[in-house]
Amino acid sequence: MNQIKLGLPKGSLQEPTFDIFKKAGYRIRLGDRSYFPSIDDTEIECLLIRAQEMGRYVEDGVLDAGITGQDWIKEYDSDVTEITELLYARGGFVPVRWVTAVPDDSEITDISQLEGKRIATELVNYSKSYFEKKGITAKFEFSWGATEAKPPRLADAIVDVTVSGSSLRANNLRIIDTILQSTTVLVMNRKAYEDTWKREKVEKISLLLQGALNAEFKVGLKMNLPAEKLEEIASLLPSLHNPTISHLKEKNWLALEVVIDEEKVRELIPVLKKAGAEDIIEYPLNKVIY
Numbered sequence: 001m002n003q004i005k006l007g008l009p010k011g012s013l014q015e016p017t018f019d020i021f022k023k024a025g026y027r028i029r030l031g032d033r034s035y036f037p038s039i040d041d042t043e044i045e046c047l048l049i050r051a052q053e054m055g056r057y058v059e060d061g062v063l064d065a066g067i068t069g070q071d072w073i074k075e076y077d078s079d080v081t082e083i084t085e086l087l088y089a090r091g092g093f094v095p096v097r098w099v100t101a102v103p104d105d106s107e108i109t110d111i112s113q114l115e116g117k118r119i120a121t122e123l124v125n126y127s128k129s130y131f132e133k134k135g136i137t138a139k140f141e142f143s144w145g146a147t148e149a150k151p152p153r154l155a156d157a158i159v160d161v162t163v164s165g166s167s168l169r170a171n172n173l174r175i176i177d178t179i180l181q182s183t184t185v186l187v188m189n190r191k192a193y194e195d196t197w198k199r200e201k202v203e204k205i206s207l208l209l210q211g212a213l214n215a216e217f218k219v220g221l222k223m224n225l226p227a228e229k230l231e232e233i234a235s236l237l238p239s240l241h242n243p244t245i246s247h248l249k250e251k252n253w254l255a256l257e258v259v260i261d262e263e264k265v266r267e268l269i270p271v272l273k274k275a276g277a278e279d280i281i282e283y284p285l286n287k288v289i290y
Contacts, residue, residue, distance in 0.1 A: 006063065069182050127159045219260065221258050238264060
């Protein structure tokens with residue numbers, strides 16, 4: 001039986017990854033202290049690995065494919081094929097940022113002032129390369145965690161990952177530069193990519209995952225309306241495409257169905273009702289395939 005070895009990220013990306021797979025139609029179960037999740041697809045074998053290590057194992061062919069962050073691919077210069085970008089991270093459905101931060105009371109306002117200074121980070125290789133391209137030579141130290149606590153005693157500055165910056169502010173740090181924006185990616189081993197069956201299997205997974213992400217902030221909306229109100233009501237709907245319209249058994253009545261942004265529904269429903277729509281139903285979506 002054909003099968004792919006798929007790496008799933010352990011750590012902060014684990015829970016959102018499992019949630020997205022569930023919406024995509026895959027059920028993943030993980031026993032206590034296990035690194036081998038079960039999945040309800042016999043053509044997939046899963047392995048739980050830290051995102052930082054994923055690129056290496058995919059590059060070496062231990063895994064056919066894996067989900068990790070673009071930041072870790074760049075950090076270790078992993079030679080892999082990117083299948084798709086998946087717009088979710090540990091902080092939600094937005095990219096994360098790697099930023100340079102200094103204590104609030106520091107006189108440093110620009111990264112050029114970090115020449116010869118100590119900088120703590122987990123993203124050592126990329127950070128060092130970034131600073132060198134700016135003509136800045138700093139002393140980079142690998143941080144095993146709690147990076148926000150390093151300044152000012154253990155480091156003059158840090159390069160750390162953030163979504164909103166709230167954790168940095170809570171630790172009396174301020175951002176002076178963004179060095180990298182990163183999202184989650186699905187990558188493949190280059191040799192595995194040349195295998196038609198494996199490539200098509202991973203591309204199918206990619207399609208379903210993208211569909212699940214597309215649906216994250218969308219809802220379906222169904223309603224009945226008098227035929228003479230169709231033009232007016234249709235003009236109120238900010239849909240992905242033209243709404244689906246069907247005739248009802250009741251003469252001169254239509255059913256209309258559309259996919260819209262969830263955030264617009266609460267304002268839209270009263271307007272639709274006032275315009276003549278009836279039996280309005282809002283329902284959640286699992287996947288939207290463009």
